[in-house]
Amino acid sequence: MRRLVITLVTLVVGVVFVAAVGITVTKANAENQLTVQPALSLGTVDTANGKLPHVVLELSAWPDSRSGCHGQDGGAHPDWVTFCNTTSLSVPAHALVTVRVHQYDAGEKITNAYFAKVHGTADGMAVLNGKSFNEIPPDQVGHTWTLRGIPSPNQDPLFVSVPLQMADEEKVGDNGYPVPNVVEFSFYTGGPGKYFWNCEFPCGDGTYARFGGPMSTQGYMAGELTVV
Amino acid sequence: MSDTALKEEDRTPADAPRWWERGDVRAVFLIWLILSAVGIAFAWVPAWLMGLSASSEMDDVKMTMTWFTAIAMPVGAVIWAVMIYSLWKWRYRGEQPPPDDAPGFQTNPPTVVMWIVISAVLTLFVFAWGLVKIAAISPAMAMTSAATSASSGLRVEVTGNQWAWNFTYPQLGNIQSDVLHIPLGEQTTFAVSSVDVIHSFWIVQMAVKVDANPGAITYLTVTPTKAGTFEVRCAELCGLYHAAMETTSVVSSRKDFDAWVAEMRAVKPVSSMTEGGA
Numbered sequence: 001m002r003r004l005v006i007t008l009v010t011l012v013v014g015v016v017f018v019a020a021v022g023i024t025v026t027k028a029n030a031e032n033q034l035t036v037q038p039a040l041s042l043g044t045v046d047t048a049n050g051k052l053p054h055v056v057l058e059l060s061a062w063p064d065s066r067s068g069c070h071g072q073d074g075g076a077h078p079d080w081v082t083f084c085n086t087t088s089l090s091v092p093a094h095a096l097v098t099v100r101v102h103q104y105d106a107g108e109k110i111t112n113a114y115f116a117k118v119h120g121t122a123d124g125m126a127v128l129n130g131k132s133f134n135e136i137p138p139d140q141v142g143h144t145w146t147l148r149g150i151p152s153p154n155q156d157p158l159f160v161s162v163p164l165q166m167a168d169e170e171k172v173g174d175n176g177y178p179v180p181n182v183v184e185f186s187f188y189t190g191g192p193g194k195y196f197w198n199c200e201f202p203c204g205d206g207t208y209a210r211f212g213g214p215m216s217t218q219g220y221m222a223g224e225l226t227v228v
Numbered sequence: 229m230s231d232t233a234l235k236e237e238d239r240t241p242a243d244a245p246r247w248w249e250r251g252d253v254r255a256v257f258l259i260w261l262i263l264s265a266v267g268i269a270f271a272w273v274p275a276w277l278m279g280l281s282a283s284s285e286m287d288d289v290k291m292t293m294t295w296f297t298a299i300a301m302p303v304g305a306v307i308w309a310v311m312i313y314s315l316w317k318w319r320y321r322g323e324q325p326p327p328d329d330a331p332g333f334q335t336n337p338p339t340v341v342m343w344i345v346i347s348a349v350l351t352l353f354v355f356a357w358g359l360v361k362i363a364a365i366s367p368a369m370a371m372t373s374a375a376t377s378a379s380s381g382l383r384v385e386v387t388g389n390q391w392a393w394n395f396t397y398p399q400l401g402n403i404q405s406d407v408l409h410i411p412l413g414e415q416t417t418f419a420v421s422s423v424d425v426i427h428s429f430w431i432v433q434m435a436v437k438v439d440a441n442p443g444a445i446t447y448l449t450v451t452p453t454k455a456g457t458f459e460v461r462c463a464e465l466c467g468l469y470h471a472a473m474e475t476t477s478v479v480s481s482r483k484d485f486d487a488w489v490a491e492m493r494a495v496k497p498v499s500s501m502t503e504g505g506a
Contacts, residue, residue: 135499
């Protein structure tokens with residue numbers, strides 16, 4: 001009888017422990033859920049792939065988190081570089097997606113010059129302040145917007161990477177930040193799937209070869225793009 | 229102590245059964261035989277689970293896996309057979325709690341010697357097998373930069389970057405791609421490095437893997453034997469999106485590979501800093 005009681009108590013304690021771990025992890029994940037920014041519809045457009053829905057994503061890249069999208073005081077990490085308004089994006093399947101990034105941050109030489117070039121866009125090009133380009137000098141990189149997915153038979157492959165040229169710190173706008181460079185590019189989505197994007201220009205907090213801190217934190221310089 | 233043992237104690241030395249005539253030994257042997265047969269019959273499963281093979285290196289790995297599994301099965305079966313039989317035959321069924329003093333184990337020198345010799349022979353066998361296989365792939369691993377530059381075949385520079393791979397073809401005008409394209413049936417040498425943390429470059433279906441270390445170049449060589457699209461993964465935990473640090477390797481005929489190279493070379497650079505740029 002005593003052994004039976006001990007066995008039952010052990011089982012209950014084990015179940016409670018596992019349940020507590022599961023609940024804690026689920027709660028932590030829920031708290032980290034970012035507001036999803038769906039793309040804004042622009043109707044349809046004639047493309048090389050036929051008539052497709054056309055949507056636009058408006059983003060901005062800031063040298064710190066005080067611009068407002070993390071709260072007026074900059075949130076938990078006011079000094080962290082960040083994309084705004086959110087890094088959790090949603091776009092429709094089989095569509096032409098235009099991404100427009102207002103880049104307010106300075107920059108320097110990127111560690112891998114591959115990411116100073118445009119890859120995977122609809123026409124192989126991007127537009128910087130109204131002028132087309134497919135590469136920027138590797139020492140003029142502010143950030144990058146690099147999207148990829150895990151190759152899988154369950155979703156279409158997607159790889160897009162566009163360098164965001166550094167802003168001129170000597171030209172300051174009314175908001176106290178440099179006048180931004182506006183970079184615009186488009187890419188095609190395939191079927192539904194989940195993809196990941198981040199900046200490939202390391203400017204984190206010094207950890208993990210400067211890919212720590214904001215670089216490795218969703219909501220700042222890393223995020224997800226869901227094709228629905 | 230079992231009835232069999234008691235009976236054996238009553239017997240004279242001349243009447244004692246030889247060890248292979250003992251019922252316990254025969255029972256354990258029978259269980260071992262069955263487990264070994266089943267294990268060896270399914271020795272192909274681990275290699276099958278490894279999936280498609282796209283290189284001779286992968287073929288070697290799968291063959292090694294199958295042979296080692298087949299050899300290991302009888303060894304493991306000895307343990308399982310003794311354990312299964314012991315749990316059934318000598319389970320204490322008397323009054324609780326069991327007495328503190330249990331019959332002591334008796335050593336059997338011939339059994340110990342046989343076990344050591346068989347284990348040593350098997351260990352030496354797998355050791356020799358491993359040395360032979362490593363020697364077959366080590367020339368590429370020990371290559372110097374000069375040696376790889378002078379070697380025939382395609383050379384691809386692989387750069388690991390949190391969290392994407394990119395590939396540069398120095399012999400083909402330094403074209404770059406996020407997808408690895410290599411020609412079928414031709415030796416390709418990879419010079420692998422990283423610009424940040426340690427990654428590991430792994431072409432899954434070709435069973436070749438080497439670390440990508442910042443500040444250093446590591447080499448590996450492979451000759452793909454199957455056309456198709458295969459997985460390239462990072463096999464060293466490298467941060468937030470390590471699991472997403474995957475791309476594909478496209479193995480195609482020389483003709484298709486040349487067509488891809490031509491397509492990549494046709495892209496003209498348009499810098500944001502040129503006239504008409506930013």
